């Protein structure tokens with residue numbers, strides 16, 4: 227479970243993003259974060275991902291207080307707990323699909339083990355016939371699937387996605403939504419920021435950042 231309690235975030239000079247904001251995210255849930263551009267969606271994801279020290283307030287993940295750890299402890303904790311997917315797929319252009327998926331774990335584990343895991347995950351996302359291709363040889367949708375495989379390599383319980391379909395057409399967006407359904411069914415908690423109503427509506431809960439706090443919004447059924 228993720229607990230954000232009475233958090234304040236602001237950037238200098240005078241940009242207040244969250245004010246006394248609190249929210250509880252249950253394990254295994256799928257939360258969509260919405261709000262106008264600049265309302266603080268990415269900042270919230272960074273806060274949960276251990277990348278943004280709040281001015282005050284508490285962030286607990288599974289009862290561990292994220293910002294009371296040392297930076298090293300937090301780094302290790304987040305590496306185990308959280309995977310990240312971004313709008314710009316952020317694959318390294320000079321490395322193959324397999325290498326891109328393996329790279330984040332190379333400093334930490336035996337190469338053979340990482341390779342076996344990476345191949346299994348790439349198979350799951352349906353790209354085992356592209357193992358040795360470069361990102362530039364893949365479609366946008368395929369690149370984003372590789373980015374998901376990379377994020378899932380450590381089997382993190384939490385997946386943070388910042389506008390993951392923002393660079394994709396409708397068909398590729400639907401493809402990523404299917405992948406997200408699958409990831410959710412496997413028990414991962416998904417926290418996803420988006421401007422796209424269709425994508426937001428696939429979450430179990432929609433949270434809007436409004437007036438520097440969180441407001442729960444109705445999902446549109448149908």
Ligand SMILES: Nc1ncnc2c1ncn2[C@@H]1O[C@H](COP(=O)(O)OP(=O)(O)OP(=O)(O)O)[C@@H](O)[C@H]1O
Nearest residue numbers: 237238241243261262263264265266267268269270
């Ligand atoms: N490092 C920073 N320093 C100063 N201001 C920042 C910094 N990061 C973000 N901001 C500002 O904080 C506000 C919230 O930014 P954030 O990226 O969290 O919004 P967002 O809702 O994700 O926006 P978008 O939908 O456009 O991606 C914006 O006004 C942004 O300019």
